[in-house]
Amino acid sequence: MVAQRDPYEFPAIRAFAAELAAWRGVLSKVELAETLGYTPQLIGQLEAGKNIPSRKFAEDVDTYFTTNGLFVRLWKLITETRHLAALRTSRAMA
Numbered sequence: 613m614v615a616q617r618d619p620y621e622f623p624a625i626r627a628f629a630a631e632l633a634a635w636r637g638v639l640s641k642v643e644l645a646e647t648l649g650y651t652p653q654l655i656g657q658l659e660a661g662k663n664i665p666s667r668k669f670a671e672d673v674d675t676y677f678t679t680n681g682l683f684v685r686l687w688k689l690i691t692e693t694r695h696l697a698a699l700r701t702s703r704a705m706a
Contacts, residue, residue: 619661624689628670629661631686635677648672664690 620626636644636659641652650669657663670687673679 622693624686624693625661625664628665628686628690629659631682633659648676
């Protein structure tokens with residue numbers, strides 16, 4: 613998925629981004645990306661809230677950091693609530 617220019621505003625994506633940055637801690641984006649098989653750019657986009665994570669990415673991060681499913685739960689919340697943000701945006705434009 614292509615990153616947005618501005619960060620997404622809905623809370624679930626912002627929570628995923630904040631948790632990813634917190635769990636990454638002292639690891640560089642490059643180190644995490646190489647370990648998991650992703651690009652550092654994707655890690656940066658996800659931490660900035662400019663891209664939506666895939667389920668596989670959430671699973672990979674959960675496995676790597678042993679988070680007991682935190683990132684998959686956040687991913688599910690993103691997929692379940694994304695349409696609500698779209699509805700608010702379309703209503704605001706009307």
